[in-house]
Each structure stands twice: as structure tokens, then as C-alpha cells.
């Protein structure tokens with residue numbers, strides 16, 4: 001499927017629009033030339049990440065069918081080496097406890113490794129969909145980047161493998177859910193907590209950018225909370241190796257969080273992540289996104305170009321300045337270097353050191369702590385986990 005059917009987009013999506021292909025298309029990535037070539041300049045938006053390359057209807061349909069008909073060995077080797085072949089003894093001890101979220105391609109399951117007595121989140125990606133939606137390269141990039149990065153505030157990869165029908169990406173389970181859930185239950189988050197979260201995210205983004213990686217989908221849904229309330233950046237499904245000095249042109253991300261230079265089709269660089277952080281911090285501290293989400297990237301760009309990004313007077317001067325400096329439309333003038341944040345007045349009391357930041361639990365999150373294990377009942381062993389998992393949704397699943 002391509003962009004022509006985006007009008008069927010589902011509305012059960014968390015953050016409101018993440019730029020995305022709709023109920024039947026996943027991880028859509030738009031390149032401007034495809035847009036122009038197909039004559040479709042406006043996209044329906046459904047509230048998830050836009051990650052799949054758009055083609056014309058005919059091209060996409062026929063190639064998708066061909067992909068599904070590929071002989072088995074090729075369908076296996078295509079996913080190597082990032083997704084090694086499953087060895088039957090490896091994962092037989094996994095028990096499905098429930099469905100954590102409906103990912104845009106397949107479910108994210110909560111599983112228990114009975115041998116280790118450890119909980120994991122398992123992202124299940126049907127191979128046919130990955131091929132049909134031309135997201136193979138991104139899935140491999142996601143795994144390869146997640147293998148490469150190691151940081152206290154990044155959700156590290158546990159394992160990845162392939163079965164006959166699915167790809168699996170497994171990470172340790174974050175029992176406190178994501179930042180979006182915290183935000184929706186508290187709305188305005190106090191400045192002290194915002195300061196800690198901001199410092200943690202700044203450290204992570206500076207780390208990624210130093211490695212030449214741009215995340216491109218910084219948003220609340222992609223930030224998990226550990227058992228002490230500290231952050232873990234996750235979902236590297238749009239992340240890209242972008243050496244310093246190089247530029248990207250693909251329009252992708254989540255509309256409300258996308259920098260103007262991304263919405264306009266580039267060129268853009270790592271600075272785009274700092275804009276997204278500005279949107280996120282604005283929402284955390286005011287309870288509202290700075291601009292209302294639009295239906296497509298063209299309208300979104302118009303809105304972003306006209307918005308004043310006025311910060312409520314109740315915020316401290318330091319935070320107010322920080323938000324303005326992050327939400328600066330000119331990427332070169334946007335605040336973006338670690339030393340700039342370190343000397344910023346909003347962070348006067350903060351040590352930009354992961355160990356010190358993690359020393360105390362985050363009070364707000366600890367207060368909001370919800371009881372673990374009460375909402376999930378084991379629904380079956382994960383022995384035949386390459387069964388039709390995406391159709392097996394008779395376990396607890398968030399709406």
C-alpha cells in the first residue's frame with residue numbers, strides 16, 4: 001500500500017499524529033522526489049511514525065506481492081545478519097504475558113523469560129509487511145544502531161532474530177511504561193522533574209550525535225521510564241547514521257515533533273532532534289503541544305512557520321529561554337551543543353553526569369507508580385512463537 005489509502009488511517013493512536021501511512025501501511029518514509037513524482041503533495045496523517053517509502057500505488061502493490069512470493073531461502077537471507085535464524089532451544093522459555101502496545105506494524109508483547117525470570121518487551125514484525133512496505137533497510141538499521149549504542153538513558157537491545165514469518169526485536173521490559181502515559185495522567189509536570197528529564201535527554205542526544213546518529217523520532221511515546229523513573233530513549237526505527245557535516249532529506253518522524261527543515265524536505269541535520277526535544281519539553285511543562293497537529297506535513301509546515309511559540313508566563317525564565325532556544329526555526333541558531341546546555345541558566349543546579357542524575361529516583365514517577373503484574377495474566381507459552389502472532393490478539397491489549 002502507499003499513500004493513496006492513508007485516508008483509512010486508524011485513530012487509536014497515542015500521540016495524535018505520528019507521521020505515518022495509516023492503518024494498513026507502516027513506517028512510511030517520504031522522500032520529496034517520490035512525492036513530486038507521484039503528484040501527491042498531501043498526505044493523510046494517522047498519528048504514528050512516517051517511515052515507509054512512498055511509491056505509486058501500482059508499483060508498491062506489485063512489488064509487495066512479489067516480495068511475499070519469494071522463495072524461502074532468500075526470504076531468510078534478506079534479513080541477515082541483523083536478524084539471525086532462530087534456534088529452537090533459544091527462546092522456548094518465553095511466556096507471553098500480554099500486549100503492551102499495537103506497534104504500527106505488529107504488536108509489542110510483554111514476555112517472561114521463565115529461565116531467567118526476567119521480563120522483556122518483544123517487538124513482532126511480520127516479514128511480509130516489512131517487505132511490502134519497503135522497510136527492510138530501516139528494520140536492519142534499527143537493530144544495527146541499537147546494537148551499537150550503549151548509554152544509561154538508552155533502551156538497549158536484548159536480542160533480535162527471525163522466524164519463518166516474523167522478525168523479533170527484544171529489549172528489557174520497562175515496567176513504568178512510557179513518558180506519554182505519565183504526561184497524560186499528570187499533564188503539567190513540575191519544573192524540577194522537567195529539568196531532570198531534559199538533562200537526561202540532552203545527554204542521550206549529544207551522545208548519539210557524537211556517534212553520527214540522528215534519531216528522528218524523539219517524542220514522548222518513544223521514551224520509556226525505568227523502575228526509578230529515569231528515562232530510556234527507545235524506538236530507533238527511524239534513526240540514521242548521518243556523519244557530522246552531512247545532510248538528510250527524507251521527510252519522516254511524527255508531525256507535531258518535526259522540525260521545519262524536516263517538514264520542508266531538508267536539507268537537515270542532527271539539529272532536527274533538538275527541535276523535537278523543544279516540542280517535548282514544551283508539552284511536558286505546559287500540558288499542551290506548542291502547536292496543534294495538522295493532517296499532513298504541508299499544513300504542518302505552514303502552521304509551524306506562523307506559530308509564535310509563546311511560552312506561558314508561569315514558567316521560569318530559565319525554562320522559557322530554553323524552550324525558545326530549542327524551538328528556533330533556524331537550525332544553525334538553535335541551541336544544540338552540550339556545552340551550551342551545561343552553561344544554561346535553567347541547568348544551573350544540574351550535573352550533566354548520568355551517574356549523579358540516576359542517584360535519586362524521580363519523585364513524581366515514583367508517586368505515579370502503578371502496580372506491576374496486576375494487569376497482565378500469562379496467556380500462553382511462547383513455544384510456537386512464529387505462529388500468526390499478529391492475529392493472536394486475544395490477550396490483553398491496550399485500546
Ligand SMILES: Nc1ncnc2c1ncn2[C@@H]1O[C@H](COP(=O)(O)OP(=O)(O)OP(=O)(O)O)[C@@H](O)[C@H]1O
Nearest residue numbers: 048049101103104108121171172173174178221235
Ligand atoms: N522495552 C519496553 N518496555 C515497555 N514498553 C515498551 C517497550 N518497548 C516499547 N514499549 C511500548 O510499546 C510502544 C511501541 O513501541 P515502539 O515505538 O518501539 O514500536 P513501533 O512499532 O516502532 O511503534 P510506532 O511505529 O508507533 O512508533 C511504546 O510506545 C511503549 O509504550
